[in-house]
Amino acid sequence: MAEEETEEKKKGGKGLIIALLVVVILLLVGVAVLAVMLLTGGDKSANANGANAEMHGSAEHGDEADANNKAKTYSPKYKQFEPPAPESPPSYFTMDKFVVNFNGDGQAKFLAVDLKFMSYYSQLVGDGGDMEYLRPILKNDIERLLRNQHYNDLIKPDGPDALRAEILKVTRSVLEKHNIYPDLIEDVYMTRFVMQ
Numbered sequence: 092m093a094e095e096e097t098e099e100k101k102k103g104g105k106g107l108i109i110a111l112l113v114v115v116i117l118l119l120v121g122v123a124v125l126a127v128m129l130l131t132g133g134d135k136s137a138n139a140n141g142a143n144a145e146m147h148g149s150a151e152h153g154d155e156a157d158a159n160n161k162a163k164t165y166s167p168k169y170k171q172f173e174p175p176a177p178e179s180p181p182s183y184f185t186m187d188k189f190v191v192n193f194n195g196d197g198q199a200k201f202l203a204v205d206l207k208f209m210s211y212y213s214q215l216v217g218d219g220g221d222m223e224y225l226r227p228i229l230k231n232d233i234e235r236l237l238r239n240q241h242y243n244d245l246i247k248p249d250g251p252d253a254l255r256a257e258i259l260k261v262t263r264s265v266l267e268k269h270n271i272y273p274d275l276i277e278d279v280y281m282t283r284f285v286m287q
Contacts, residue, residue, distance in 0.1 A: 161179060162177075162211075165274070168270070169271060175212060182211070182212070182220075183207045183216060184208040184215075185205075186207070186208070186230065189202075189230075189233065191234055191237045191238050193239070196242040198246075199242050199286040200287070201286070201287055202240060203284075203285040204254075205281065207279070207282055211275075215271065215275050221269075229265055232261050233258055259279045262279065263276060
């Protein structure tokens with residue numbers, strides 16, 4: 092009788108081990124499925140028919156698949172613009188010429204800069220675009236930034252590029268304050284940069 096009880100306990104133990112193995116395998120499969128979904132982004136842009144839903148594109152540059160797609164995906168809390176056509180050229184917003192007194196460090200007194208902002212969203216930077224309404228704010232904030240520059244910083248090899256990055260940051264900040272997605276402005280270009 093004692094032998095039968097030990098044999099039943101062994102069988103019950105094997106059943107428990109098998110049940111635990113099944114649970115562990117199911118957990119591993121679940122984790123693998125979750126990992127795949129996270130890595131692929133869950134393909135949120137596909138609708139029930141499997142077709143791609145309208146999107147305001149990828150913000151990545153350099154992906155060959157998205158090389159021609161200039162549209163960006165962004166939160167609905169920002170003003171929504173029609174996405175640009177995949178082959179559309181960039182549009183530019185030209186600011187008035189900036190001539191300011193700046194910290195010339197005894198070498199210069201004036202800094203003159205001409206700026207063009209580039210975007211693929213012509214509704215933002217084109218004639219009558221939203222940046223036109225923000226022109227006075229942009230002019231004020233960029234002039235303040237230019238007045239605080241130092242000659243010794245600007246004559247460094249990367250000085251003008253650092254200034255461009257700061258101007259872009261200020262511009263994007265103004266856009267964000269006015270509920271416009273800041274990364275719709277791709278870049279800013281200095282068509283004139285003179286210190287004298």
